[in-house]
Amino acid sequence: DQQVKQNSPSLSVQEGRISILNCDYTNSMFDYFLWYKKYPAEGPTFLISISSIKDKNEDGRFTVFLNKSAKHLSLHIVPSQPGDSAVYFCAASGAGNTPLVFGKGTRLSVIA
Amino acid sequence: KAGVTQTPRYLIKTRGQQVTLSCSPISGHRSVSWYQQTPGQGLQFLFEYFSETQRNKGNFPGRFSGRQFSNSRSEMNVSTLELGDSALYLCASSLAKPGPDTQYFGPGTRLTVL
DSSP, rough: OSSSSSSOOOOEEESSOOOEEEEEEEOOOOEEEEEEEEEESOOOOOEEEETOSSEEEEEEEEEEETTTTTTTEEEEEOOGGGGOOEEEEEEEEEESSOEEOOOEEEEEEEOO | OOOOEEEOSSSEEOOOOOEEEEEEEEEETOOEEEEEEEETEEEEEEEETTTTTEEEOOOOTTTEEEEEETTTTEEEESSSGGGGOOOOEEEEOOOSSSSSOOEOOOOOOOEEEE
16 A cells, blocks of 8 residues: 555656656655655655645755645756756655655656 | 765675675764665665664564664664565664654665575
């Protein structure tokens, strides 16, 4: 039973355009959400996070949107660059010391 | 500040052997979590240690175990290796502060079981 789902295994975007990566969750107890980026043979790198008291968080080219009623979050990358090509993981955790639950990832390819 | 380090980076073992992986967290981080990544399964949580105590455990068999030392460094051990244990093992550390807590990952140890 997947509590965090990334329904698009892959996404291709042209350089300079917007990349939108989506994530859905089922557990209403989740209150903290994170996005990680991963290159092959490396560990995931933390990108951006959002807590459930917000609906948007922005950091440079990266913006995360949270829609609690729909149990949906998305990561926007604007403008997309070839170096953004990687696998992006969405993760969620509940209150207290609960473990992170990860989606299976979306492979983003930014084409020059 | 140095990041999370993991040793060794690559390891080849045969079925039935046992293996120990090591993780040094970011200085000041008190929580260490371990994950297994396999193709198609994403990152699966193994266990988390805080103040030398296992605080959370994922759904893995007892062949997978870990420990944490007083300096927050952690090791995980896999006994009686099986072919299906071939994976990237990732360690992540966090401050373990109250409220939202971000985990930072090491580069991983690639384990191949032959």
